[in-house]
Amino acid sequence: MNKTIAVSNQKGGVGKTTTAINLGACLAMAGKKILLVDIDPQANTTSGLGHQPDADTSIYNALINQNIDNGLVCKTPVDSLFLIPADINLIGAELELIAGEGRELRLKRIIKHLSDGFDFIIIDCPPSLGLLTLNGLVAADSVIIPLQTEYYALEGLKLLMNTIERVRDSANPSLEIEGILFTMYDSRTTLANQVVYEVRKHFKDDVFKTVIPRNVRLAESPSHGLPIQMYDPKSKGSEAYIELARELIRRQGGN
Amino acid sequence: MNKTIAVSNQKGGVGKTTTAINLGACLAMAGKKILLVDIDPQANTTSGLGHQPDADTSIYNALINQNIDNGLVCKTPVDSLFLIPADINLIGAELELIAGEGRELRLKRIIKHLSDGFDFIIIDCPPSLGLLTLNGLVAADSVIIPLQTEYYALEGLKLLMNTIERVRDSANPSLEIEGILFTMYDSRTTLANQVVYEVRKHFKDDVFKTVIPRNVRLAESPSHGLPIQMYDPKSKGSEAYIELARELIRRQGGN
Numbered sequence: 001m002n003k004t005i006a007v008s009n010q011k012g013g014v015g016k017t018t019t020a021i022n023l024g025a026c027l028a029m030a031g032k033k034i035l036l037v038d039i040d041p042q043a044n045t046t047s048g049l050g051h052q053p054d055a056d057t058s059i060y061n062a063l064i065n066q067n068i069d070n071g072l073v074c075k076t077p078v079d080s081l082f083l084i085p086a087d088i089n090l091i092g093a094e095l096e097l098i099a100g101e102g103r104e105l106r107l108k109r110i111i112k113h114l115s116d117g118f119d120f121i122i123i124d125c126p127p128s129l130g131l132l133t134l135n136g137l138v139a140a141d142s143v144i145i146p147l148q149t150e151y152y153a154l155e156g157l158k159l160l161m162n163t164i165e166r167v168r169d170s171a172n173p174s175l176e177i178e179g180i181l182f183t184m185y186d187s188r189t190t191l192a193n194q195v196v197y198e199v200r201k202h203f204k205d206d207v208f209k210t211v212i213p214r215n216v217r218l219a220e221s222p223s224h225g226l227p228i229q230m231y232d233p234k235s236k237g238s239e240a241y242i243e244l245a246r247e248l249i250r251r252q253g254g255n
Numbered sequence: 256m257n258k259t260i261a262v263s264n265q266k267g268g269v270g271k272t273t274t275a276i277n278l279g280a281c282l283a284m285a286g287k288k289i290l291l292v293d294i295d296p297q298a299n300t301t302s303g304l305g306h307q308p309d310a311d312t313s314i315y316n317a318l319i320n321q322n323i324d325n326g327l328v329c330k331t332p333v334d335s336l337f338l339i340p341a342d343i344n345l346i347g348a349e350l351e352l353i354a355g356e357g358r359e360l361r362l363k364r365i366i367k368h369l370s371d372g373f374d375f376i377i378i379d380c381p382p383s384l385g386l387l388t389l390n391g392l393v394a395a396d397s398v399i400i401p402l403q404t405e406y407y408a409l410e411g412l413k414l415l416m417n418t419i420e421r422v423r424d425s426a427n428p429s430l431e432i433e434g435i436l437f438t439m440y441d442s443r444t445t446l447a448n449q450v451v452y453e454v455r456k457h458f459k460d461d462v463f464k465t466v467i468p469r470n471v472r473l474a475e476s477p478s479h480g481l482p483i484q485m486y487d488p489k490s491k492g493s494e495a496y497i498e499l500a501r502e503l504i505r506r507q508g509g510n
């Protein structure tokens with residue numbers, strides 16, 4: 001039995017890609033077999049792992065033409081971490097998917113076809129609530145919500161929760177919140193501490209205990225095409241994502 | 256003669272909204288009459304100025320039904336700074352606009368109708384290259400590109416430049432680059448200095464001399480519904496946006 005987790009937040013720049021790559025890598029280094037799926041036209045998860053986006057073997061073809069082939073799954077610099085890359089044709093996918101049948105179910109079919117043997121499938125979503133993100137939420141068993149500890153990110157949380165509710169009421173009744181994850185946290189600022197206090201009070205156990213601190217090494221590692229655990233394993237960023245992976249595995253044990 | 260400037264970058268969280276609000280406020284405090292237009296479904300420019308999004312007087316109605324009325328233009332806490340607010344119905348706008356005629360020209364018509372008497376119209380775009388952003392680029396005379404000095408933001412620049420090129424070749428031949436603006440700059444990190452060096456080398460005069468530093472006061476001000484010049488006028492963030500407004504006005508003089 002495997003689990004599909006979407007990493008989503010329509011607010012931009014909150015650490016979705018950074019979480020997908022580094023959580024995925026930590027779980028792989030802990031012995032799990034992981035499939036990352038990049039459905040963001042920016043293809044940041046793809047390039048952050050040093051993979052050159054290639055229009056032939058990308059998720060775009062599979063989403064639009066429903067031709068699903070094992071060639072979609074690529075290797076990464078980490079053993080037992082695999083990737084289905086994105087490419088820029090995905091920009092047109094939102095418009096092209098609209099007319100088709102089962103437009104929100106396309107990704108779910110692809111993942112069902114390719115997920116055998118994986119322990120976790122992690123989907124990196126774009127910063128929007130359009131059809132690509134909806135495909136991610138419909139395909140997922142649960143959602144990780146990276147949350148920058150700032151005002152606009154907090155404002156957007158309600159909108160995201162409403163969208164998750166709507167998806168749960170329609171195409172994916174079993175969709176759960178895996179957890180809200182504080183990212184780029186700077187304990188010295190009052191704003192950050194206010195946001196953490198408000199969110200923990202309101203969402204209680206839906207919030208991960210692990211907090212990802214602001215750490216420039218996390219911003220440097222994608223330029224080397226490596227997850228943080230390979231680029232700078234002693235950094236605070238690496239330690240935090242290892243702790244998150246442990247907490248995630250512990251949470252499954254309780255299921 | 257007025258000028259319409261789109262603030263756009265599909266990379267999320269790079270400072271689009273922060274730039275739209277604070278540049279707009281600085282220009283208004285320098286005696287210009289400014290109209291801010293929020294076309295991001297997140298409605299951050301709207302809430303960042305303390306305005307409650309209201310489904311009746313929003314850009315959504317005007318875009319979809321083409322009923323343009325002066326009631327769209329609202330006051331803000333700053334004299335001579337006005338706002339056309341966004342609201343969450345804009346999420347559906349991308350899907351709804353597709354079927355209609357002149358789907359990329361809708362915003363241009365609205366602005367033409369309402370822009371009399373304004374010196375600058377500043378459009379805050381969402382983090383994507385979909386129909387809402389295309390409407391912004393088609394309506395604009397020029398584009399300000401906020402660029403976080405990090406790897407993924409640099410990666411996305413090529414894609415954005417290609418899109419601007421495509422818009423220039425089709426619906427808006429006179430679209431220019433107003434400037435690339437470095438945001439959240441931290442001079443202590445090597446990564447930031449590498450990005451600044453690469454971009455200035457490649458884009459030369461298309462890059463603003465003004466650089467916006469990382470400054471927590473900029474992240475705090477929207478929670479008070481105020482631009483930085485009213486929240487903390489002595490902060491580094493406020494000084495930087497005042498300098499940007501001066502540079503922008505100087506650049507027009509040279510036209």
Ligand SMILES: Nc1ncnc2c1ncn2[C@@H]1O[C@H](COP(=O)(O)OP(=O)(O)OP(=O)(O)O)[C@@H](O)[C@H]1O
Pocket residue numbers: 011012013014015016017018019040042044125126127183184185212213214215216217218219220222237265266267268382405406407408
């Ligand atoms: N904890 C952190 N500390 C410092 N920098 C970080 C951290 N997490 C992410 N970053 C950097 O911040 C920027 C935004 O992060 P990232 O791209 O992962 O966010 P995102 O939500 O995926 O963005 P988008 O909405 O564009 O998809 C990136 O440049 C990234 O390298």
Ligand SMILES: Nc1ncnc2c1ncn2[C@@H]1O[C@H](COP(=O)(O)OP(=O)(O)OP(=O)(O)O)[C@@H](O)[C@H]1O
Pocket residue numbers: 010011012013127150151152153266267268269270271272273274295297299380381382438439440467468469470471472473474475477492
């Ligand atoms: N120079 C700065 N220093 C510190 N914080 C900043 C700065 N500029 C913006 N911020 C904060 O960083 C976050 C991202 O900025 P902002 O929301 O303006 O970016 P955006 O590009 O509009 O995001 P989106 O892609 O979601 O529309 C916000 O919380 C904002 O308050």
Ligand SMILES: [Mg+2]
Pocket residue numbers: 016017018040044124125126
């Ligand atoms: Mg991302």
Ligand SMILES: [Mg+2]
Pocket residue numbers: 271272273295299379380381
């Ligand atoms: Mg914004």
